[in-house]
Amino acid sequence: MKQTLKQMTPSFLWRFGRSTYDSIKRLPQLPAAYLHPWRRESIRRLAALKDIHKGKRAFVIANGPSLKQTEMSKLKNEFTFGMNRIYLMFPELGFSTTYLTVVNDLVIEQTAHDLANLTLPKFLAWRSRRHFPRGLPIPQLPTFLYTSYTGPHFSSDVRGRVWEGATVTNVILQLAFHMGFQQVILIGVDHNYTATGKPNTTVVSQGDDPNHFSPAYFGKGFRWQLPDLETSEVGYTMAREAYRNAGREILDATIGGKLTIFPKVDYDSLF
Secondary structure (H helix, E strand, O other), X not given: OHHHHHHHOOHHHHHHHHHHHHXXXXXXXXXXXXXXXXHHHHHHHHHHHOOOOOOOEEEEEOXXXXXXXXXXXXXXXXXXXXXXXXXXXXXXXXXXXXXXXXXXXXXXXXXXXXXXXXXXXXXXXXXXXXXXXXXXXXXXXXXXXXXXOOOOOOOOOOOOOEEOOOOHHHHHHHHHHHOOOOEEEEEOOOOOOOOOXXXXXXXXXXXXXXXXXXXXXXXXXXXXEOOOHHHHHHHHHHHHHHHHHOOOEEEXXXXXXXXXXXXXXXXXXXX
């Protein structure tokens, strides 16, 4: 029925109706997303981070198997954004990423204890606040981002709503723009999974993880969602254009990566 209605409706009218519907659905979230004390603190922190790294470069480290072929030691003195369970690599690296971002509900739910013990600056989805004790001192809280699944757009200022674009990498690209980075370089964005099935379907890992740098990343028993590569590419395209229009750039230095949205660059040539 939904597909039939979509086919019968002019595309511009369908997009307008969908956008309006999504906006109405988000209305109940708005008071807390902007007025809750934890979010007010997060907005204050994000204001202090606006353009803090203006003109600099940063590396966004995704978690694909290609990281095992990447000389990570070269990043020790660079600005870096890690995501999800990148912290499993910290002991081997001998250093942590500059920042860590996690927005997926299942990842946060199953790694909340690990995340709480990490001392680096963390950016988490506002939805994850339920995993933190109400009496937790403000300085011990992560910085909460008000992210959404719907309403595609690129946020140049992440104090407001940030569209997730089906991957935490898209959230980080918006965060890096907010911080003023001139050049953002992707590594580990393999954009290629062995698992197949309907995007966003929750599955349970049956053994070692072949899709990330560590077999323990989404190891046996870990619940995770199948990737939505098509939607992620919509977000990547928005990010590419936002950076270009601002005279900035996103480069892809992933070794053997399948993503074709961004200009490719040889990783070793960057140092």
